[in-house]
Amino acid sequence: MTNDTMTNVKKKYILKPGKHQFVPGSSATHHNDNLSDAEAEWYIEKYPHIKDLFEINSADKLRTVPTINEAVESPEQSVQSQNKSEQSNPNEDLPTTN
Amino acid sequence: MSIYNKINAGFALGTDEPVTAGIEDLIYVFNQDDFTLTFDTTNPLIVTGLTAVNAAKVYKFEGTNNSFNTTSKLAKTSVGPRYTEEIDFNVAGFSIDVKTQLQAMGYGRVCAISVNNYNSSDTAIELFGAVNGLILTDAERSAADETMDGGYKLKLTNPDKLREPYPPRAVSIAPTSGTATFASTIAALEALVVTS
Numbered sequence: 444m445t446n447d448t449m450t451n452v453k454k455k456y457i458l459k460p461g462k463h464q465f466v467p468g469s470s471a472t473h474h475n476d477n478l479s480d481a482e483a484e485w486y487i488e489k490y491p492h493i494k495d496l497f498e499i500n501s502a503d504k505l506r507t508v509p510t511i512n513e514a515v516e517s518p519e520q521s522v523q524s525q526n527k528s529e530q531s532n533p534n535e536d537l538p539t540t541n
Numbered sequence: 542m543s544i545y546n547k548i549n550a551g552f553a554l555g556t557d558e559p560v561t562a563g564i565e566d567l568i569y570v571f572n573q574d575d576f577t578l579t580f581d582t583t584n585p586l587i588v589t590g591l592t593a594v595n596a597a598k599v600y601k602f603e604g605t606n607n608s609f610n611t612t613s614k615l616a617k618t619s620v621g622p623r624y625t626e627e628i629d630f631n632v633a634g635f636s637i638d639v640k641t642q643l644q645a646m647g648y649g650r651v652c653a654i655s656v657n658n659y660n661s662s663d664t665a666i667e668l669f670g671a672v673n674g675l676i677l678t679d680a681e682r683s684a685a686d687e688t689m690d691g692g693y694k695l696k697l698t699n700p701d702k703l704r705e706p707y708p709p710r711a712v713s714i715a716p717t718s719g720t721a722t723f724a725s726t727i728a729a730l731e732a733l734v735v736t737s
Contacts, residue, residue, distance in 0.1 A: 461589045464577040468674070471580045492594045493577065 456483035457498040465493050558661040564611055566604040568630055569654040569730055570697075572597065573674040576652070580710075588668050588710045589721065591733060598735035599654075600642075604631055611655045611669065613709050623704035626669045628653050628697040635682070635691060643680045643693065650674025653697055654712055654730065660723050664711035666730075671710050673703040 458475040465473055465486055473486075487494050575597035579590030591599075612627040632639050652670040659665065669675060679696035683689065699705065714729035715721035 459579070459590075461579040461582055462585075463579045463590075463592075467574040467577050467594060468672075469577075471578060471585070474582060492592060496579070496590075496592060 455480045455500050456487075457500065458483070459496050459498065463493070463496055465490050560662075561659045563607055563658040564609055565656040565658060566607065566609045567656065568602050568609060568628060569599045569734065570602060570646075570651050571599045571733075573650040573652050573670065578668075578671065581713075586664075586707060586710055588671070588712045588714075590714055591712075591729070593733060599730065599733040601734050602630055602632065604633065609655070611667065611709070613669075616704055623706060624708050625704050626675065626697075626699055626709065628655065628669055628675065630695050630697075631689060632693040632695065633690075635693070639693065643677060643695065646677035646697070647680065648676075650676055650700065651697065656727070663713065664709075665723055666712040666726050667709040668712050669697070669709050670699070670705070671707070672705055673699055676700050 454475075456478070458473065458478055461474065462471040463473045464471045478486075483497060487497070571591075575594055576599075577592045577594065578588050579592070581587035581589050608631055610627075610629040612625075612629075614625050616623045616625055632643075650670070651674060652668060653675055654666060654668050657665045657667065675697040676699075677695060678698045679694065681694045682691065684691055712726055712730075713721040714726045716725040716728070719725070
């Protein structure tokens with residue numbers, strides 16, 4: 444599985460959280476766990492507008508990137524988890540708003 | 542694979558922030574091929590980012606008197622639920638530039654973002670036409686019509702034979718640091734709006 448191969452790989456191009464479209468109207472399939480540095484470079488060259496979707500580390504600051512599963516346990520991601528739980532409360536209103 | 546056909550929550554009626562009707566009299570409209578979307582990792586109903594292609598901009602159409610409206614309606618098909626979308630709005634103006642924009646919306650596909658009056662919800666700001674875009678299907682101006690007073694009455698809908706596979710998406714864009722809120726989402730949208 445792609446996630447396994449990407450575990451603890453030091454990456455230069457860190458794709459910001461979420462599933463991204465790289466081309467307008469395409470399927471949002473790109474996320475940090477399924478994109479290697481080589482692929483990221485290729486996409487950025489072909490589609491320069493996506494550069495802002497990346498956090499680009501210089502060569503001496505390559506970071507170890509946790510996978511989605513590992514990220515749940517990290518403090519940074521736990522904030523997002525908390526946010527989602529906060530967002531889930533208003534979801535109760537969905538049946539009436541739709 | 543996610544369990545897509547099992548509900549996992551109910552709804553309790555309460556007096557805390559009751560739902561209210563209507564949308565604000567403005568819609569943000571952009572050309573579908575001018576922006577890429579970022580979705581929440583686990584929930585495709587949440588759009589967490591808009592990225593402009595070639596410095597493209599969002600255009601804001603403003604109205605008044607609660608005259609804008611959005612409609613989303615489920616259409617049952619042999620392959621599952623699909624959703625038809627409609628946005629009713631108007632332009633209280635009459636010029637070549639207005640006509641030019643209306644003509645363009647009749648040919649090209651656009652996406653539209655509305656802001657519900659009920660903004661206590663996490664889906665207060667909604668994106669229409671995320672997959673197939675919208676086109677202008679009604680653009681009516683009756684010069685002597687007192688209701689519109691000579692302005693254009695407009696409707697954006699799904700293109701012929703196309704519907705959306707999801708209900709309107711919630712737009713929820715976080716600030717540079719912190720949690721996405723109504724205010725941070727509006728600020729992000731306004732930053733993309735063209736300024737004359």
